[in-house]
Amino acid sequence: MGMIFWVLVFSVPLFGIVYAGFTTWLKYRQHRAMLDVLKVYAERGEAPPEEVLTALTKGFSLSEAGVTAPNPVSAGMAKAQGPIHYWSLVGLFAVFSAGFAYASWSSGLAGYPFTIVAFTMGAVAVWALVMAIGLSVKKK
Known part of the structure; x- marks a missing residue:
């Protein structure tokens, strides 16, 4: 291993x-x-x-x-990503954050590294949420 x-x-x-x-x-x-x-x-x-x-x-x-x-x-690579891209990232990283939070909770004291990863994934999900909302408002 x-x-x-x-x-x-x-x-x-x-x-x-x-x-x-x-x-x-x-x-x-x-x-x-x-x-x-x-x-x-x-x-x-x-x-x-x-x-x-x-x-x-x-x-x-x-x-x-x-x-x-x-x-x-x-052409798709040259343009900035739209709000749909960031909404998908919100879902992806929220699921990752929840999964690592559960792993941390179920591991007890040995789950401390999972807690760090869960908070990091949660922070990325919040960032993607801010970007998705910002781009959605900007498009209107």
Whole structure:
């Protein structure tokens, strides 16, 4: 049991760090390729066509014929999350908070760590509630 715990404790954050580094490297390569395309037009002394600028700034669409490049940023990711997103987070973290509170209560004195997690999850649920109400009022 002890070995599995330590493997999970250290491998999950390390995987996250490696994944973040890899995606950052891919984004760097993409921006470098974009600059290379613009550099070719600058060396010729020409302004790049509007289609090229649109493709470089907004990405590529897989629905166009002959285009196989992925869209770098989807439209849904670029926009701020709406109130429905935060309402779902309220429900999720409220259930987590209740579950950890029950685990703390049923464990007696050994449940102190569950109490900390329950309060943390409850705080996140309250934050999501404030965001959901704020965005709901703002939309009206």
